[in-house]
Amino acid sequence: MADLQLQDLIEIQRRMLRIRRFDERASKMVKRGHIPGTVHTSIGQEAQVVGSTFALGDGDYMSGNHRSHGHPIGKGSPLGPLMAELVGKATGVCKGKGGSLHLADFSVGSLGESGIVGSSIPIATGAALSSKVLDNGRVALAFFGDGAANQGVLYESMNLAGAWKLPMIFLCENNQYALSTPAHTVTSGIIADRAAGFGMPGVRVENGQAVLAVYDAVKAAVDRARAGEGPSLVEVVTYRYNEHSEGLRLATDYRNAEERADWLSRDPIVLFREHLALQGVGSDELDLLESDALEEVDAAVAFSDNSPYPDLSVAFDDLYTDKELTA
Template sequence: MDQDLLYEAYRRMSRIRQFEETTKGLLLNGELYGAFHTSTGQEASIVGSCLALEESDYMVGTHRSHGHPIGKNANIRGLMAELMGRKDGVNQGKGGSMHLSDFSVGSLGETSIVGSGLPVATGAGLGSKMQQNGKVTLCFFGDGASNEGTFHESLNIASIWDLPVVYLCENNGYGELTEWRKVVASDSIAGRAVAYNMPGEIVDGQDFVAVYEAVTRAVQRARAGEGPSLVETRTYRYENHAVGLLNESYREASEIADWRENKDPLNLFRARAGELGLDTSILDTIDAEIAAEVESAVEYGRQSPEPDPEESFTHVFTEPVEIRR
């Protein structure tokens, strides 16, 4: 594989890891507040998927979406300021953790309504097809969201219309406190693709290369006008459903430790560095550069002013559009 791509993959995975760990620290010391759903543990799934896209392609996230725009190469200064509710945030401080969007990198946004991104991504796919702009949309959603009607309706219509969408299920084992196997009637989520006449593939979500290759195949198919695909990454979230929630009785501490110690996406990437032709000292340098970048993003957020109260309603409601008959 291309060396520049692999170093960039590590850079983005490290950026997600360090951004999220810093965010967690800021929450626990009271500088940030609210429900924050972090992506630590899921970095290879995010970055392997996003790097299979062109920069001009679209991406739609979920409620667990700090990592997704970072995977799509968003500037973390605007993201951090947004989490802090500041004026220089990427959505002027009004989006916060669960309503981030960054159109500058094709991140069409996320909301806290589980499954709500699927129709948005499907609509973006329809728009691309009608405009013939050649863009592919990558749609992230969780194992829990795959039980929502929006999942089934979206895949059905996208298949009928051959829309250029890649549906990427991050199967992290749980929807809140519920293990996925207890609520998903099929053996896998990828298997549901059969019902919608599209390819469905399960991939090791901790392996950057495996995710990148699977999503690249799906992106090529979409770009060639052959229609959507469903990819299910088997991954794991290290933190509780949201940082600060106390009930973790639904999973064993040994399970979390096993994923952290034996299936960590950054460690697995480093373990393969020799085989991939990478220099681990460069990976160390990348980690140090990202640490400085995250620190500077926190300072940027802290120094950014609070939004003016007069701006409360701008960018919140749209101006009514005149309907011509």
């Protein structure tokens, strides 16, 4: 973190708060019937999200998974169009056609997310290939969960990235459960160790609630990729505080009380507030970050409420790329 200034650290806290308050509001809106379907929140995983996205440059690419409101927010997306997309409004980042599981915001390099486990990984790999072909200095990062760590498409992508030395970071968000399946019951060994089979370094961040530890690991991988040294695999051990998706009801509680209490005691936002206080940031400024995040979410909801739904006439727009035929 030698390259980070105090204002960068404050901005990191701001972005973690924006993710937390956005997802908290989205959770309430689902339960009140204001958002169709469901949402998957990153509450508890903010350090992993912001630590990763803050290590990227403005022009770098990323792809996400079904738990992906936080990724574009971590990279600087305005909240209004994101909230409008969740509600299905025409002013959403995907014109109201994607919803919670399929957000994309090209303005910050977010190439999209998908409810199909692992399916966005090759999208980011393709972006990394384009970066190498165009020699534009950009890197690509693919977020995926511990459940996707056992999908074949991950290893096909890692193989191509390793063979072609693509500027690529594979970022495993290991929150230890694929829906309700504990990772240790279906995943053999350490996920980060699998990098060796593809000729790339693998790093495991054990304390994924420490945002600067995540930042340091991902920044090293980004610098390596940008220098033409090829891809890396970074595994971050973290925890989601809410259920897999909002409103989901399961017959059994697969997470015990002691485990949850331990992770709740290491709330990444609380921990980093304490860190900032030790750096000399006053309580008034820290409180202002909290209130600003709440006001920004309120404004995003108002923006969404005041936005129209898409007109039926555009239902089949954007299905195909329009090509101009030349002689």
